[in-house]
Amino acid sequence: MSFKAFIDRTELVSPTRITATPEPRLPPDARNSASALRKFGETIYRQVWDEFYKWEPGYVAGILTDIENKPVVRVRGGARKMAKGMVRRLAERTPPSAIALDSCSPVVVITEHPAGGGARTTTVRPIPTVVLDHPHHLPPHPPYESCPPTNRSILVPENEKSTAKFLPYADDPSFPFKSYLKKFSHLEWQDEFDPDLDMIQLETIWKLHVIHDLSMSDINRMHILKPTRTSHNTGLLWDCMQRDLLQWPGASQINVKDSFLKSETPLSDDLHRRLTSMLRVFCPSLNCLGPLCLTHVHPYSTLIPLNKPRLAGASMILSEGHPCGPDCFRLVPDIESYAETLPPSSRDPSQTPFADILHTILGISPDLFPCQLAVICFKPCKELFVERMHLFPDNTISPLNREPSTGASTDGDSEGGAQRKGAQHKKKKKRRAGEAFTSDSGSFFCFIVHSSRLEPCAHPGECRTSKCQCYARQLHCQPACRCGISCIRQWPACTCQQCDNNCSCRKNQRECVPGLCVKCSAEVVGSHQKLCANTRMQRLYIEPMEVKIGSHGLGAFATHDIAPNVCIGTYAGHIMSNSTAELTGQASLDITRHNLRNYLFEFVHGAEIFDAARVGNGTRFLNHRSGGADNIGAKNMLVNGEHQIGFFALKRVKAGEELFLDYGENYWNEYNNDDDETEGEEGTQDP
Numbered sequence: 001m002s003f004k005a006f007i008d009r010t011e012l013v014s015p016t017r018i019t020a021t022p023e024p025r026l027p028p029d030a031r032n033s034a035s036a037l038r039k040f041g042e043t044i045y046r047q048v049w050d051e052f053y054k055w056e057p058g059y060v061a062g063i064l065t066d067i068e069n070k071p072v073v074r075v076r077g078g079a080r081k082m083a084k085g086m087v088r089r090l091a092e093r094t095p096p097s098a099i100a101l102d103s104c105s106p107v108v109v110i111t112e113h114p115a116g117g118g119a120r121t122t123t124v125r126p127i128p129t130v131v132l133d134h135p136h137h138l139p140p141h142p143p144y145e146s147c148p149p150t151n152r153s154i155l156v157p158e159n160e161k162s163t164a165k166f167l168p169y170a171d172d173p174s175f176p177f178k179s180y181l182k183k184f185s186h187l188e189w190q191d192e193f194d195p196d197l198d199m200i201q202l203e204t205i206w207k208l209h210v211i212h213d214l215s216m217s218d219i220n221r222m223h224i225l226k227p228t229r230t231s232h233n234t235g236l237l238w239d240c241m242q243r244d245l246l247q248w249p250g251a252s253q254i255n256v257k258d259s260f261l262k263s264e265t266p267l268s269d270d271l272h273r274r275l276t277s278m279l280r281v282f283c284p285s286l287n288c289l290g291p292l293c294l295t296h297v298h299p300y301s302t303l304i305p306l307n308k309p310r311l312a313g314a315s316m317i318l319s320e321g322h323p324c325g326p327d328c329f330r331l332v333p334d335i336e337s338y339a340e341t342l343p344p345s346s347r348d349p350s351q352t353p354f355a356d357i358l359h360t361i362l363g364i365s366p367d368l369f370p371c372q373l374a375v376i377c378f379k380p381c382k383e384l385f386v387e388r389m390h391l392f393p394d395n396t397i398s399p400l401n402r403e404p405s406t407g408a409s410t411d412g413d414s415e416g417g418a419q420r421k422g423a424q425h426k427k428k429k430k431r432r433a434g435e436a437f438t439s440d441s442g443s444f445f446c447f448i449v450h451s452s453r454l455e456p457c458a459h460p461g462e463c464r465t466s467k468c469q470c471y472a473r474q475l476h477c478q479p480a481c482r483c484g485i486s487c488i489r490q491w492p493a494c495t496c497q498q499c500d501n502n503c504s505c506r507k508n509q510r511e512c513v514p515g516l517c518v519k520c521s522a523e524v525v526g527s528h529q530k531l532c533a534n535t536r537m538q539r540l541y542i543e544p545m546e547v548k549i550g551s552h553g554l555g556a557f558a559t560h561d562i563a564p565n566v567c568i569g570t571y572a573g574h575i576m577s578n579s580t581a582e583l584t585g586q587a588s589l590d591i592t593r594h595n596l597r598n599y600l601f602e603f604v605h606g607a608e609i610f611d612a613a614r615v616g617n618g619t620r621f622l623n624h625r626s627g628g629a630d631n632i633g634a635k636n637m638l639v640n641g642e643h644q645i646g647f648f649a650l651k652r653v654k655a656g657e658e659l660f661l662d663y664g665e666n667y668w669n670e671y672n673n674d675d676d677e678t679e680g681e682e683g684t685q686d687p
């Protein structure tokens with residue numbers, strides 16, 4: 001055992017803190033002038049730069065001296081002699097039949113360094129040679145790709161499409177590396193990357209943002225540093241979050257690694273920007289409640305738009321609905337007299353933080369009902385109603401903006417909205433459960449949709465005009481659309497209590513929608529028995545399966561009986577969309593043709609490819625059989641606004657049976673896999 005085999009860059013060799021130079025002050029008018037702002041940024045950048053390079057040479061010299069004084073392994077003649085002697089002594093104690101100790105005998109030398117310093121001890125142990133009687137009974141393990149498990153697919157960003165990350169099979173001359181590299185325009189290892197520079201820039205950003213109160217967009221406007229964030233997973237802040245930072249004592253604030261790196265925190269008193277920045281972090285798909293998800297495209301949105309009210313206060317009072325409690329605004333007989341009892345100061349945003357919160361919320365969502373506002377603001381709704389009336393007096397609500405009938409919310413979740421829409425429903429042909437506008441669920445064999453992710457719509461007004469992208473594309477609205485689940489374009493919920501093959505959602509290759517499919521309790525969490533069977537994919541459920549040597553290399557085997565039609569899981573891997581798939585998919589084919597193992601799953605012909613070569617779950621081990629010998633089928637399912645490939649049992653599968661999928665003809669033709677698809681005998685091994 002030898003220590004210090006590598007240099008730990010996080011180790012503090014010289015913890016001396018450099019005394020910081022006095023901080024320059026931001027000139028009062030600098031925020032309004034691009035050149036003044038840039039000049040100030042350059043001053044801070046220069047200051048940080050100088051501080052860093054005052055410290056860095058000493059730090060590096062410290063490491064070099066450390067290496068020189070404490071070499072990793074020093075083999076001296078004396079130690080070698082001692083080791084030989086120990087081997088001899090050990091051999092004397094061991095029966096010669098077990099160990100043939102000649103000059104070729106393998107030994108392991110263990111050097112122990114006591115933690116508190118002091119003399120090292122060296123032990124030499126022989127490695128016994130075991131002779132196997134029947135080596136031909138132990139065939140080599142079939143080749144396989146190491147693969148970190150994932151239950152969610154990872155979207156390969158557009159900007160990665162033409163970048164080769166590394167050279168696969170670099171030590172194998174038979175790999176066509178020239179043709180492989182030609183498929184990329186950029187080689188990642190040729191990028192100049194200086195972690196010191198990132199450190200300096202990060203510290204500069206920290207100072208500009210935290211000490212001088214400049215926003216990230218102000219910092220980016222200077223154009224002197226790398227962009228702080230260009231998408232949810234690109235930019236300097238993201239890059240720095242992905243690695244351990246150098247422990248530079250001059251930048252101790254950065255070492256705290258707090259929310260500064262994790263999100264672009266806007267100024268604390270700017271609630272509107274803070275809400276926007278929070279929204280950016282969370283995924284727009286309701287299927288995905290984790291921050292910074294890797295599956296969905298994050299629109300790197302600008303500020304949340306501010307909206308005009310469409311609903312007069314009088315309409316709110318007249319709208320149908322139950323009072324939210326004894327203090328509800330609906331129960332106040334004379335609202336004007338009540339308003340006079342309230343202190344005027346609570347209306348001034350510069351006086352109270354509460355007024356600021358209320359004004360920001362009403363700016364974004366002006367027609368939110370007072371009863372809903374009460375939940376957010378912890379105030380009685382009648383008080384909030386009065387505040388809203390002051391902010392948007394009825395005579396200022398333009399008739400053009402106004403809702404045609406009684407009050408309605410643009411958010412689609414108010415009681416008023418539900419009532420009005422109910423009236424409009426009558427004029428429309430009533431849709432039955434499961435009756436689709438168009439076949440937006442697509443199908444695995446009919447290539448209808450061209451992207452696995454349907455973007456949620458977000459626009460003022462109802463989803464009845466081409467302003468709504470769902471309307472324009474003749475698709476149903478998704479649970480994540482801003483119109484809410486009572487929108488007319490939402491998928492009509494199923495009416496079954498236990499979803500089987502007759503479930504209208506399942507028939508249309510959709511999973512049930514929590515909150516919409518109420519009869520089957522799609523939203524229920526907890527006890528396994530009660531869970532809706534048509535929500536397995538959104539719950540990231542994977543049927544337990546054993547991966548072991550199968551009919552062709554490794555295969556997946558059932559660990560217990562599986563009933564017909566049961567969903568056994570979802571295909572997960574890297575998703576390469578459109579043009580990304582074209583190039584990266586072609587490059588993946590070079591690897592596939594070389595190792596004869598193809599993990600590409602085409603979602604829509606020529607549009608999207610799932611590649612489980614480097615990340616995936618047990619379903620990547622499903623081997624191919626066709627003509628009725630397959631027991632698993634693939635279906636393109638719409639799962640909370642996202643198309644996913646689900647696997648379902650085609651027949652009863654017994655515990656211990658290998659799971660087989662029919663890959664389809666294209667798989668073998670297109671990828672020109674040399675192996676034929678003749679069904680091998682179970683248990684036989686693919687060469």
Ligand SMILES: C[S@@+](CC[C@H](N)C(=O)[O-])C[C@H]1O[C@@H](n2cnc3c(N)ncnc32)[C@H](O)[C@@H]1O
Nearest residue numbers: 552553554596597598620621622623624675677
């Ligand atoms: C999705 S992977 C299946 C898992 C793979 N057996 C492994 O060891 O990782 C697909 C690859 O398995 C092999 N394979 C699967 N079914 C096969 C079949 N019926 N005939 C020949 N090879 C097959 C081929 O190498 C194919 O490219």
